[in-house]
Amino acid sequence: MKRTALLTSLAALIAGTAQAEGQLNIYNWGNYTSPEMIEKFEKEFDIAVTITDYDSNDTALAKLKAGGSGFDIVVPSGAYVPIFISEGVLMKSNPNEMENFSNVTPRWVDVEFDPGREYTVPWQWGxxxxxxxxxxxxxxxxxxxxxxxxxxxxxxxxxxxxxxxxxxxxxxxxxxxxxxxxxxxxxxxxxxxxxxxxxxxxxxxxxxxxxxxxxxxxxxxxxxxxxxxxxxxxxxxxxxxxxxxxxxWMDNAAITADAQNVENARLFLNFIMLPENAAMLSNFARYANGITGSEAFMDADMASAPEINIPENLQGxxxxxxxxxxxxxxxxxxxxxxxxx
Amino acid sequence: MAKSFDVRRQPGFTAIAMLCFVLLYLPILLLVAYSFNAGQSISQWEGLSLRWYASAWQNDQIQSATILSVTIAVTAAFLATSVAVLAALATTRVKPWRGQTVAFAMINQPLMVPEIVTAVSLLIFFAMIKVATGYTGLWYLIIAHTAFCIPFAYMPIRARLQGMNLSLEQAGADLYGTPVKVFRYITLPQLWPGILAGGMLSFVISLDDVVITEFVKSAGQDTLPTYMLGQLRRNITPEINAISTALLAISILMVTAMFFFSRTRK
Amino acid sequence: MSPSRTRFALLAPAMVILFFAAAGPLVIVLVYSFLIPGDYGGVVWDFSTDAWFGVVAERDFFTDQLSWADAHLSVFWRSIKLSLMTSVLSLVIGFPTAYFIATRPKGSRDVWMLLIMIPFWTNLLIRTFAIMELIRNEGTINTVLIAMGLVTQPIQMLYTEFSMLVGMTYVYLPLMILPIYASMERLDFSLVEAGYDLYATRWQVLRRVIFPLVKPGVVAGSILVFVPCLGAYVTPRVLGGGKQLMLGNLIELQFGQLRNWPLGAALSLTLLVIVMIALIFYVRAAGNEGNAHG
Missing domain, CATH: 3.40.190.10 (Periplasmic binding protein-like II)
Structure with missing residues (x-):
């Protein structure tokens, strides 16, 4: 979103105009989405992204269940993913068939909360x-x-x-x-x-x-x-x-059941499974991401951090x-x- | 009576008022100071810098949140004050009428219910409308804010209206002024401080609202408070201090201008 | 137009907005309080009075014994206590301040009022954080006190009921000052002068002349502070440190992590009843006042 476009988008907000062609509305935890990465996504696909914040899984669930708020992407924690699925607020978008899915670290593919990854894509874990x-x-x-x-x-x-x-x-x-x-x-x-x-x-x-x-x-x-x-x-x-x-825990990106911009949302899920993009997320939010190969693009202080790399003897x-x-x-x-x- | 005897003076009142002003501004000064902090933290001083102003200037999310907050607050305060004036005229200085208590309870209802409850019920109610109409614009937030601002606007206006001198209005009516004219030229000027107080309170209340906004907002509708709520779990960055200081500076400039304006007018 | 039709026309805009965006949706809350909580938030459409029962009583999960829900009762008590204290403290600070402003020359009163309001144009959360910064152990006040040699150990102010009281007073002060000022501003000082002519002391004038004249403003201010305090959410959460809930937080918990919406609804309506009772007294008092003047 360019600054010059701010007022226009405000006008659009008041008018509540229908979603434009190249639009994607992300609903995520506050201070958790790398602006750099979003800018890159916007440029690459010519899509305007809005980010809206929530501060708890329960709030996000309540809002999505009520519906109608126009969110395309949501990022629930792993423990909540089965609930989000059973309450019917996530779309079965089969990210496991996407091009970049092969980058997902094997350990995070067959997870209990979303076996085989039919709904969600790793965002950050810690x-x-x-x-x-x-x-x-x-x-x-x-x-x-x-x-x-x-x-x-x-x-x-x-x-x-x-x-x-x-x-x-x-x-x-x-x-x-x-x-x-x-x-x-x-x-x-x-x-x-x-x-x-x-x-x-x-x-x-x-x-x-x-x-x-x-x-x-x-x-x-x-x-x-x-x-x-x-x-x-x-x-x-x-x-x-x-x-x-x-x-x-792991937070996971997914497409909402009532998403208006499904194709753009799919582009986004695929986009964040690319190692360099996942690394941007990690460098901003300061957590690991579950995408193999992203380490190469991460800040040096993250790669060696004892908070991110669990000591061998304590992994169990x-x-x-x-x-x-x-x-x-x-x-x-x-x-x-x-x-x- | 001796000339030096000031009938307006009450011992200690000026001191308390001054203390009140100091206490009101102390946290604000701290906030301004930390907006110039070079460090990452909002509580550890690491030297003077403008970096947070620069980064707030580049942060689209903060900017659109700020613009949205002010837009909603101005609109809601205006609407709430307007309808509150009318409602106050209907419920004050009149013979008690059936249903007055109901009207009064209705007006003050938003005060009595914790925000989260209104928030959850509005979430469910507005979502039905959103789904049915497909309209996801700002008016949901504006209407919700107007509603909870109404009691805050109504209270000072009613307080002002109560016991306001009726004789001038009666004189106006006796001189065949229409009710509208009487209101415009006699009631309104007398009522003005109440309206000003109500309007300012509404503006502030709207600007501060977190919970209802959080539940009513649609995609892309973060206000400053909901943006901050999202940050609360992680860490608040001094960008927030920077943007607040900037807003503060603008308001102080406006007040100063008003001050000089009112002096030259005399 | 007949008086009743005028009245109707004047009230209609406010009523329509309130009906759609405040009172109407409240019916949803009332209905919810008689339902069963959904497993993951929300409600199941089965009639039950469990939620209302749960407001005051609980069944211990281990012994299966019935007892008073003292967790809820202690939160109720803390909320009422702190809200009363906040109202009193705001009045003690706010009344003299409003008086001070009302006795300034006419041209500068608006400027003084704006000076009061400016701090409040800064967002509530930011102000609360600034207060936290002032009173925390390594914060400004303790640092200054230690540097001056007044104390050796930092005084624990943050995360106590004291910090909640200070925070809420700070947040709600303008709600006290503005209505008092609005009714004081038109105070007729010739009445005050008459009081002194009758050899009244300053205290007597304040109590017998000034206070009765501005009482509507004081009552309005007290309500505007007391009632929102009862349901306050942000200030107790930030300054209370999450260990001492107030009603607003308890209710929020039910709609959030604890996933018991009906209980949340029943707790809110209980709060509503408490406030209603307080307000009925107010309407009576204010009503009489209005008649006396009109």
């Missing part, structure tokens, strides 16, 4: 671990105990991101269960542990990069990319992978995060309300 300021706490950082049984040094300086699925998963694995367990004995222990640990936490909030860098907080349950950004500002911030189990502890069955989710909700009240 882990949820624990960022620790090692100048304040010198011990082993690959442990969920830092948050649930915190050492004296960290008490009152801990942040936990308010993501129910990830935090519950971390706690359940810490107490010896598996994600989405419905085992009441485990869940009671989890609830008691969370409630017991809460007074040691300073906050349950997003946006912790600056606070980690400024030592307002000394540890945080966190995304790996955010932890890396904090480290670039303050080298004491290290990222730990809890040995008892940590979650691996990671589990791919999934959505839990409704009856289990109800119990988790009750625990979560109790925790955040």
């Amino acid at each position: 882990t949820v671990g624990i960022s620790v300021n090692t100048s304040i706490y010198g011990g082993d950082i690959d442990s969920a105990a830092l948050v649930f049984d915190p050492p004296e040094e960290l008490k009152g300086k801990i942040n936990v991101i308010p993501e129910m699925i990830d935090v519950m998963g971390l706690a359940i694995h810490y107490m010896g269960g598996e994600q989405c367990t419905g085992d009441k004995d485990v869940l009671v222990k989890v609830r008691d542990k969370l409630v017991e640990a809460k007074p040691s936490w300073l906050s349950m909030a997003y946006g912790n990069i600056d606070k980690l860098a400024n030592v307002d907080i000394a540890a945080s349950v966190n995304w790996n990319g955010a932890s890396m950004r904090a480290r670039l500002q303050n080298e004491d911030v290290k990222f730990g992978y809890p040995q008892t189990g940590y979650s691996i 502890a990671g589990y791919i995060s999934k959505s839990c069955p409704p009856e289990v989710q109800k119990i988790y909700s009750q625990i979560w309300t109790e925790l955040t009240k």
